[in-house]
Amino acid sequence: xxxxxxxxxxxxxxxxxxxxxxxxxxxxxxxxxxxxxxxxxxxxxxxxxxxxxxxxxxxxxxxxxxxxxxxxxxxxxxxxxxxxxxxxxxxxxxxxxxxxxxxxxxxxxxxxxxxxxxxxxxxxxxxxxxxxxxxxxxxxxxxxxxxxxxxxxxxxxxxxxxxxxxxxxxxxxxxxxxxxxxxxxxxxxxxxxxxxxxxxxxxxxxxxxxxxxxxxxxxxxxxxxxxxxxxxxxxxxxxxxxxxxxxxxxxxxxxxxxxxxxxx
Amino acid sequence: xxxxxxxxxxxxxxxxxxxxxxxxxxxxxxxxxxxxxxxxxxxxxxxxxxxxxxxxxxxxxxxxxxxxxxxxxxxxxxxxxxxxxxxxxxxxxxxxxxxxxxxxxxxxxxxxxxxxxxxxxxxxxxxxxxxxxxxxxxxxxxxxxxxxxxxxxxxxxxxxxxxxxxxxxxxxxxxxxxxxxxxxxxxxxxxxxxxxxxxxxxxxxxxxxxxxxxxxxxxxxxxxxxxxxxxxxxxxxxxxxxxxxxxxxxxxxxxxxxxxxxxxxxxxxxxxxxxxxxxxxxxxxxxxxxxxxxxxxxxxxxxxxxxxxxxxxxxxxxxxxxxxxxxxxxxxxxxxxxxxxxxxxxxxxxxxxxxxxxxxxxxxxxxxxxxxxxxxxxxxxxxxxxxxxxxxxxxxxxxxxxxx
Numbered sequence: 277x278x279x280x281x282x283x284x285x286x287x288x289x290x291x292x293x294x295x296x297x298x299x300x301x302x303x304x305x306x307x308x309x310x311x312x313x314x315x316x317x318x319x320x321x322x323x324x325x326x327x328x329x330x331x332x333x334x335x336x337x338x339x340x341x342x343x344x345x346x347x348x349x350x351x352x353x354x355x356x357x358x359x360x361x362x363x364x365x366x367x368x369x370x371x372x373x374x375x376x377x378x379x380x381x382x383x384x385x386x387x388x389x390x391x392x393x394x395x396x397x398x399x400x401x402x403x404x405x406x407x408x409x410x411x412x413x414x415x416x417x418x419x420x421x422x423x424x425x426x427x428x429x430x431x432x433x434x435x436x437x438x439x440x441x442x443x444x445x446x447x448x449x450x451x452x453x454x455x456x457x458x459x460x461x462x463x464x465x466x467x468x469x470x471x472x473x474x475x476x477x478x479x480x481x482x483x484x485x486x487x488x489x490x491x492x493x494x495x496x497x498x499x500x501x502x503x504x505x506x507x508x509x510x511x512x513x514x515x516x517x518x519x520x521x522x523x524x525x526x527x528x529x530x531x532x533x534x535x536x537x538x539x540x
Numbered sequence: 541x542x543x544x545x546x547x548x549x550x551x552x553x554x555x556x557x558x559x560x561x562x563x564x565x566x567x568x569x570x571x572x573x574x575x576x577x578x579x580x581x582x583x584x585x586x587x588x589x590x591x592x593x594x595x596x597x598x599x600x601x602x603x604x605x606x607x608x609x610x611x612x613x614x615x616x617x618x619x620x621x622x623x624x625x626x627x628x629x630x631x632x633x634x635x636x637x638x639x640x641x642x643x644x645x646x647x648x649x650x651x652x653x654x655x656x657x658x659x660x661x662x663x664x665x666x667x668x669x670x671x672x673x674x675x676x677x678x679x680x681x682x683x684x685x686x687x688x689x690x691x692x693x694x695x696x697x698x699x700x701x702x703x704x705x706x707x708x709x710x711x712x713x714x715x716x717x718x719x720x721x722x723x724x725x726x727x728x729x730x731x732x733x734x735x736x737x738x739x740x741x742x743x744x745x746x747x748x749x750x751x752x753x754x755x756x757x758x759x760x761x762x763x764x765x766x767x768x769x770x771x772x773x774x775x776x777x778x779x780x781x782x783x784x785x786x787x788x789x790x791x792x793x794x795x796x797x798x799x800x801x802x803x804x805x806x807x808x809x810x811x812x813x814x815x816x817x818x819x820x821x822x823x824x825x826x827x828x829x830x831x832x833x834x835x836x837x838x839x840x841x842x843x844x845x846x847x848x849x850x851x852x853x854x855x856x857x858x859x860x861x862x863x864x865x866x867x868x869x870x871x872x873x874x875x876x877x878x879x880x881x882x883x884x885x886x887x888x889x890x891x892x893x894x895x896x897x898x899x900x901x902x903x904x905x906x907x908x909x910x911x912x913x914x915x916x917x918x919x920x921x922x923x924x925x926x927x928x929x930x931x932x933x934x935x936x937x938x939x940x941x942x943x944x
Contacts, residue, residue, distance in 0.1 A: 422821065450833035
């Protein structure tokens with residue numbers, strides 16, 4: 277069991293020469309949370325709710341947030357090995373692994389490679405595989421399409437939930453920009469998937485929940501359903517009135533689904 | 541001073557209502573709006589203009605851009621091969637195959653060696669960092685574009701100069717285990733190399749490598765900053781001071797019989813800036829890694845903050861600033877030289893003086909709705925009445941009148 281923290285607390289963790297900025301919150305069994313396009317906001321409502329059910333450990337990926345990125349860390353291979361190394365150094369025998377979006381891709385890769393260290397896997401609007409034919413992109417191109425359309429497709433209710441850049445301070449905007457660059461570095465090509473991952477998902481042996489925002493326009497729920505079918509025994513669930521970031525748009529429903537899965 | 545000519549082969553023949561409805565005139569505009577018969581005429585006229593350069597003693601520049609009305613020259617080596625075969629006297633500068641967008645620099649070296657042989661040694665090789673909508677059009681990551689640029693140049697240079705059989709290249713961005721190009725270049729030493737850049741950091745690299753630095757449509761202030769960075773980098777590296785033959789400037793240029801006629805043609809050239817540069821934010825300011833994170837407030841907010849004094853504008857910011865100018869404004873900003881032979885000569889020499897000298901002037905001589913007849917008239921007036929006077933401008937130490 278990990279000691280509870282009153283509010284989301286940043287700390288740092290060295291993985292070799294990588295300094296990871298890590299957010300820790302809550303009490304219970306450890307839950308390693310791998311973020312999506314943006315690192316986890318310490319003020320996010322879902323953190324406090326989820327902290328009642330698990331001890332959340334949320335690193336920013338190398339190059340995201342305040343985490344360092346040595347110059348030769350520039351592929352998903354590096355990120356996966358960074359987190360495998362982190363798992364190796366954790367005192368707990370097993371952790372729950374949860375990944376959002378891009379972090380869901382990482383979580384799936386890690387679950388294939390290090391199933392012994394994971395007791396449960398939760399993929400939330402995860403990227404990482406290719407499902408459709410060669411002329412049908414599965415993952416909306418967030419880099420090549422107009423930012424207004426990316427915004428529209430990312431949220432069920434963009435007017436309420438999409439970030440208002442005019443209301444953010446310089447530091448927050450710089451953070452978003454740094455994350456965007458890092459995301460592009462890791463995910464440009466092949467665009468947000470590993471062509472080899474799909475064939476190995478069948479090796480995942482741990483209970484798995486594939487959770488999806490019903491209104492996700494970045495990766496549609498049908499993709500999530502197909503993802504779940506490739507993982508033996510995985511459950512697929514959708515959250516109504518949520519887009520690509522259900523933990524932000526519907527934090528209560530999101531935490532209820534996760535906590536029910538953790539207890540099951 | 542030498543003069544060079546370039547025609548980007550723009551495609552202005554798309555209905556304004558189509559252009560106005562499009563969020564970008566590059567990368568995403570459907571090619572159903574590109575009439576092949578019109579394209580064929582535009583290429584035929586452009587090739588005629590390039591061949592006229594051979595008579596006028598104006599060297600030629602062959603550029604490359606992708607998927608937009610700003611240029612139909614998607615394949616630099618295609619035009620390069622035609623110019624290599626059909627011109628007989630002038631130097632030919634490829635400026636250039638967009639090396640950071642292509643996966644195999646060795647193939648590019650083969651194309652350049654072939655063009656040099658066909659032209660019997662008249663090739664000069666220029667490199668452009670590319671960017672903006674061309675990342676999307678070419679499936680190239682905007683991240684580490686600068687690193688790819690230099691590694692590709694290193695590999696191309698070695699492939700063009702290595703004559704002792706197979707060598708291997710296992711770099712960060714490019715691998716090619718078995719390099720041994722045939723034909724080898726016609727020129728006994730590596731053809732002169734150019735680099736188009738306005739940013740001071742890259743300018744320093746260009747200086748240290750002793751390449752020709754060309755500034756395109758940057759105006760006197762941006763040009764001065766970039767040239768100075770080049771000179772400083774050379775000095776810091778212990779290199780001798782550069783001569784003006786290491787510096788070049790490219791501007792829109794039109795010459796008429798009278799000043800008024802030249803300016804009227806210059807107004808037509810402004811189409812390039814006012815219409816063909818319009819691009820969507822994902823191909824400009826919002827590109828990942830284009831600007832450092834601390835610049836984000838000026839990019840993400842709907843009311844961007846101005847560039848701070850001492851900072852140079854990014855390529856995207858420079859493109860944005862170029863749009864919506866009149867011919868007079870463009871002339872005042874040193875991006876358009878237009879008028880009679882006399883007034884154009886004066887504009888060029890004023891600019892030359894203000895930036896500390898350069899030996900190469902590139903005339904972007906046709907764009908938009910400027911006709912073939914107007915272009916050849918302007919070129920002929922330039923070649924016969926301006927160029928002889930420019931030829932008298934001697935090579936001297938670069939930056940001769942600058943504070944550094």
